[in-house]
Amino acid sequence: MKLMWKYTMRHKKLLFFNFLCVFGFIIIELGLPTLLGRMIDIGVKQKDFDYVKMMGLFMLAIVAVGITLNMLLTYFGAKLNTSIIIDIRDDMFENMQTYSHQEYEKLGVSSLITRTTNDAYQVMMFLGQFLRLGFMTPMMFAASLYMIMRESASLSKFVFFAIPFLLLGVIIIARISEPLSEKQQKNLDKINMILRENLSGLRVIRAFVNEKFEEKRFDDVNENYAASSTKLFKLVAVAQPGFYFLFNIIMVLVIWFGAKQIDLGQLEVGKLISFIEYVFHALFSFMLFASVFMMYPRAAVSANRIQEVLDTVTSISENPDGVKETATQGVIEFKNVTFAYPGATESPVIRDVSFTANPGETVAFIGSTGSGKSTLIQLIPRFYDTTKGDILIDGVNVKDYNLTALRQKIGFIPQKALLFTGTIRENMLFGKADATEEDLHYAAEVSQATEFISQKADGYDELLSEGGANFSGGQKQRLAIARAIIRRPAIYVFDDSFSALDYKTDANLRARLKKETTTSTVLIVAQRVSTIMQADKIVVLNEGDVVAIGTHRELLKSCEIYYDIASSQLSEEELA
Numbered sequence: 001m002k003l004m005w006k007y008t009m010r011h012k013k014l015l016f017f018n019f020l021c022v023f024g025f026i027i028i029e030l031g032l033p034t035l036l037g038r039m040i041d042i043g044v045k046q047k048d049f050d051y052v053k054m055m056g057l058f059m060l061a062i063v064a065v066g067i068t069l070n071m072l073l074t075y076f077g078a079k080l081n082t083s084i085i086i087d088i089r090d091d092m093f094e095n096m097q098t099y100s101h102q103e104y105e106k107l108g109v110s111s112l113i114t115r116t117t118n119d120a121y122q123v124m125m126f127l128g129q130f131l132r133l134g135f136m137t138p139m140m141f142a143a144s145l146y147m148i149m150r151e152s153a154s155l156s157k158f159v160f161f162a163i164p165f166l167l168l169g170v171i172i173i174a175r176i177s178e179p180l181s182e183k184q185q186k187n188l189d190k191i192n193m194i195l196r197e198n199l200s201g202l203r204v205i206r207a208f209v210n211e212k213f214e215e216k217r218f219d220d221v222n223e224n225y226a227a228s229s230t231k232l233f234k235l236v237a238v239a240q241p242g243f244y245f246l247f248n249i250i251m252v253l254v255i256w257f258g259a260k261q262i263d264l265g266q267l268e269v270g271k272l273i274s275f276i277e278y279v280f281h282a283l284f285s286f287m288l289f290a291s292v293f294m295m296y297p298r299a300a301v302s303a304n305r306i307q308e309v310l311d312t313v314t315s316i317s318e319n320p321d322g323v324k325e326t327a328t329q330g331v332i333e334f335k336n337v338t339f340a341y342p343g344a345t346e347s348p349v350i351r352d353v354s355f356t357a358n359p360g361e362t363v364a365f366i367g368s369t370g371s372g373k374s375t376l377i378q379l380i381p382r383f384y385d386t387t388k389g390d391i392l393i394d395g396v397n398v399k400d401y402n403l404t405a406l407r408q409k410i411g412f413i414p415q416k417a418l419l420f421t422g423t424i425r426e427n428m429l430f431g432k433a434d435a436t437e438e439d440l441h442y443a444a445e446v447s448q449a450t451e452f453i454s455q456k457a458d459g460y461d462e463l464l465s466e467g468g469a470n471f472s473g474g475q476k477q478r479l480a481i482a483r484a485i486i487r488r489p490a491i492y493v494f495d496d497s498f499s500a501l502d503y504k505t506d507a508n509l510r511a512r513l514k515k516e517t518t519t520s521t522v523l524i525v526a527q528r529v530s531t532i533m534q535a536d537k538i539v540v541l542n543e544g545d546v547v548a549i550g551t552h553r554e555l556l557k558s559c560e561i562y563y564d565i566a567s568s569q570l571s572e573e574e575l576a
């Protein structure tokens, strides 16, 4: 409720109009039964048809105002509601942008999607009803009770007798529905997770003919979701007729005893009709309020899940007052760096790593899979922070940098070439928004992308579909490299970014890059020895430890692990 309240209060003006319409509508709704009673008791009973006509027209005019107010209420309510949800989604997105990898892993990408879409939708549905009925129904209920007492104190006891039962019913239902709602949203997270995995891994699933297995996996979570939804529906299915039953009992009692009082001359027909109208209003308001109240547990679960996203603070702060300018450009020093993934109980995946890389140098990392190469380079742009030891860039600890300034020094080319839906041009400009056409062509030329771009029907304006699915792996890698080159950073970090290139393109690209990076520091993670054998320094990693550092020639002689890797890939002549 705190979340909903906070966001609602951002739109006080709309809330005021909403409230004004509610208020006007109530006055009209509650005035009508009294007017009807008068029309019967004065006009109809005394056969004063002029009075009936006048009252009828007056009531019609009031109904027209009521309808207008109702329409305005719908308009202001919807505007307020959508404004609130836009704000909530914007704030969620903004906060998520600041998350480090650690927070994404903790909350889960699928869950974050569900929270931004479905949970926000649940809150919107509740607010939509609440803003319309949440104020109106309690006021209407209280005012109707007052009118009931005024019209006939003796008949009102039937209504008051029923209220505790109604309240109890609502509370019980809310209690039962809360855990069910929580389960339902968690099941929705799982549906999203499986859906995401399936859609992005469609080719793998088909290649391994695992469609049936995946269908079963999806069916299972879908059924779990359906089971919790069915329980909720059953609850509503039992609750609604229960309330209507009580509602009708009260009406029957009122009419029964009211008729007797008329017979005894203690009550007038008009009074009984307006009394019944008020009872109807009171009970109907209660029922509507109960239906909003019953939506609350589910909305509260969703609001809590949203609040968690908003409250999650990134473990890697932006550090706005941090260092922005440095005297040198591109000197990297690792000083006894140890790193364990946050929350993982395992031993560190990198232990006591130290090395230096200077501008103009290429430092490569090689080692078996899982030896910690990607982890190591991800510490440089602070995707994660070191557990022990320090990383210095141009003499400044990476933690002391303004995060944007730090990342602007680095051209990071990830292992998986992730591109965005849009044109080739847009994807390359992602590296530098104000790049000129000349920069664009230059980056494409260095990354060996010019040829394939010119072969595309629309050249730089060729569209990439979601995830670049209409481009080959090698083309995507070259575009990812071009995206980094275009910003001409002081530091290049290639995380196995040449793996999808054929040997010739790989060699051409490295030769061209060498010319481009004479004043930059280049770090390369690679599996292929041929990709890194020209490096100034090769760091050999084994299960998180640096086992040797040297040139290709030195390591062939001094490092058994390196020799084993090299001999498995190179010919005798190349090794000699």
Ligand SMILES: Nc1ncnc2c1ncn2[C@@H]1O[C@H](COP(=O)(O)OP(=O)(O)OP(=O)(O)O)[C@@H](O)[C@H]1O
Residues within 6 Å of the ligand: 105, 341, 344, 349, 367, 368, 369, 370, 371, 372, 373, 374, 375, 376
């Ligand atoms: N996000 C993560 N959370 C927990 N552990 C992780 C995470 N990412 C990697 N690891 C673990 O850290 C270790 C090093 O992984 P890393 O990806 O750095 O190896 P790598 O040498 O780059 O491997 P490859 O050559 O296969 O890409 C592995 O044991 C891996 O299971």
